[in-house]
Amino acid sequence: MNQHVRALASADTATETAGQVSSPVVRLVDVKRHFGPTAALDGVSLTVGKGEIIGIIGRSGAGKSTLIRCLNGLERPDSGEVHIEGREIGRLGEKQLQPLRRRTGMIFQHFNLLSAKTVEENVALPLKIEGVARPERMRRAAELLELVGLAGKAKAYPASLSGGQKQRVGIARALAARPALLLSDEATSALDPETTRSILVLLRDINRQLGLTIILITHEMEVVRSIADRVAVIDAGRIVEEGEVWKVFADPQAEVTKSLLQGIRPQLPAEIAEKLSPNLGSEAVLRVDVAGEGALGPLLADLGGQAGSFRFIHGGIERVQGRPVGTLFLAVPAGEPDLSQTVKFLTGRGARVEVLGHVFDND
Numbered sequence: 319m320n321q322h323v324r325a326l327a328s329a330d331t332a333t334e335t336a337g338q339v340s341s342p343v344v345r346l347v348d349v350k351r352h353f354g355p356t357a358a359l360d361g362v363s364l365t366v367g368k369g370e371i372i373g374i375i376g377r378s379g380a381g382k383s384t385l386i387r388c389l390n391g392l393e394r395p396d397s398g399e400v401h402i403e404g405r406e407i408g409r410l411g412e413k414q415l416q417p418l419r420r421r422t423g424m425i426f427q428h429f430n431l432l433s434a435k436t437v438e439e440n441v442a443l444p445l446k447i448e449g450v451a452r453p454e455r456m457r458r459a460a461e462l463l464e465l466v467g468l469a470g471k472a473k474a475y476p477a478s479l480s481g482g483q484k485q486r487v488g489i490a491r492a493l494a495a496r497p498a499l500l501l502s503d504e505a506t507s508a509l510d511p512e513t514t515r516s517i518l519v520l521l522r523d524i525n526r527q528l529g530l531t532i533i534l535i536t537h538e539m540e541v542v543r544s545i546a547d548r549v550a551v552i553d554a555g556r557i558v559e560e561g562e563v564w565k566v567f568a569d570p571q572a573e574v575t576k577s578l579l580q581g582i583r584p585q586l587p588a589e590i591a592e593k594l595s596p597n598l599g600s601e602a603v604l605r606v607d608v609a610g611e612g613a614l615g616p617l618l619a620d621l622g623g624q625a626g627s628f629r630f631i632h633g634g635i636e637r638v639q640g641r642p643v644g645t646l647f648l649a650v651p652a653g654e655p656d657l658s659q660t661v662k663f664l665t666g667r668g669a670r671v672e673v674l675g676h677v678f679d680n681d
């Protein structure tokens with residue numbers, strides 16, 4: 319940890335000691351918000367602990383923006399409770415909300431920087447609004463620009479920066495008032511994949527160094543996979559699935575989660591999918607999802623021993639939150655009872671198995 323980060327971290331630890339260390343940073347209880355006949359939020363309950371990174375993912379129109387607006391007090395729920403650091407904000411007046419809003423920093427898809435102000439002035443703006451004297455807010459801005467890797471850009475204007483640099487300024491600004499919670503609203507959606515990765519690494523570093531709680535609103539599973547500890551999937555205003563990221567990746571339950579994962583989990587190659595028949599063929603094609611340390615090697619070795627021959631068609635293993643998560647496509651003898659026994663063997667070893675169809679082994 320460099321000197322600047324250490325100073326930032328100790329300041330935040332002081333805040334933490336004064337606050338409620340044990341209580342969650344965010345607690346939503348049965349939050350509902352309707353717009354006419356549309357239930358943008360239809361009974362959302364969610365708890366986010368200190369230092370956690372949670373991804374809230376859903377398709378367009380699922381309710382993500384409404385949720386984030388309830389969290390920063392811009393939207394009031396029709397019913398239910400929104401607690402930030404133990405205080406219920408859903409019913410507070412605008413004046414009472416102001417100091418609490420400072421506990422929440424926010425970064426945006428299009429950065430929302432003021433083009434007529436320099437980078438350091440943008441970063442210092444929340445402190446200016448708070449009435450912090452200029453020398454102190456410039457000192458803090460310099461500290462934050464160092465943290466986000468933009469120490470040399472203090473006097474630059476936003477127009478001269480790349481998208482990634484603009485988002486770094488956005489992050490520095492969001493941290494200026496030492497928030498307990500950072501809300502990220504599609505913050506990497508406008509960035510290319512490499513820049514996205516560098517911004518996500520920065521968010522992860524800040525989370526670790528400052529113990530900052532981060533809520534990432536996104537429609538990209540890639541973002542969730544990269545840095546979130548936990549994921550909540552929202553659909554039609556409801557949280558339809560929630561859990562540790564690696565578990566949800568390994569064994570998604572809700573249809574919407576499966577569909578959001580489709581782009582980044584291995585799929586059966588199209589030329590084999592085309593040949594699949596519902597019941598005709600000498601081999602059954604299985605999709606086998608398996609997760610956890612040491613789960614895969616012994617599984618395949620034992621499968622060969624117990625179920626006899628199998629063909630490995632396609633698949634791969636990746637690491638999510640440091641744990642192996644694998645998807646394999648296997649062709650196994652289709653006759654009964656062999657097929658049932660193979661499926662039973664695999665599920666008995668903790669794998670999720672789906673019979674996709676049949677092929678002939680000379681295909």
Ligand SMILES: Nc1ncnc2c1ncn2[C@@H]1O[C@H](COP(=O)(O)OP(=O)(O)OP(=O)(O)O)[C@@H](O)[C@H]1O
Pocket residue numbers: 353356357358376377378379380381382383384385537
């Ligand atoms: N102010 C509003 N007036 C009327 N309907 C609204 C309003 N805000 C949101 N909605 C509706 O509520 C639902 C949820 O919208 P919301 O913007 O929260 O979804 P979202 O997941 O953020 O979508 P996107 O990813 O496209 O931004 C949608 O059907 C939307 O049309």
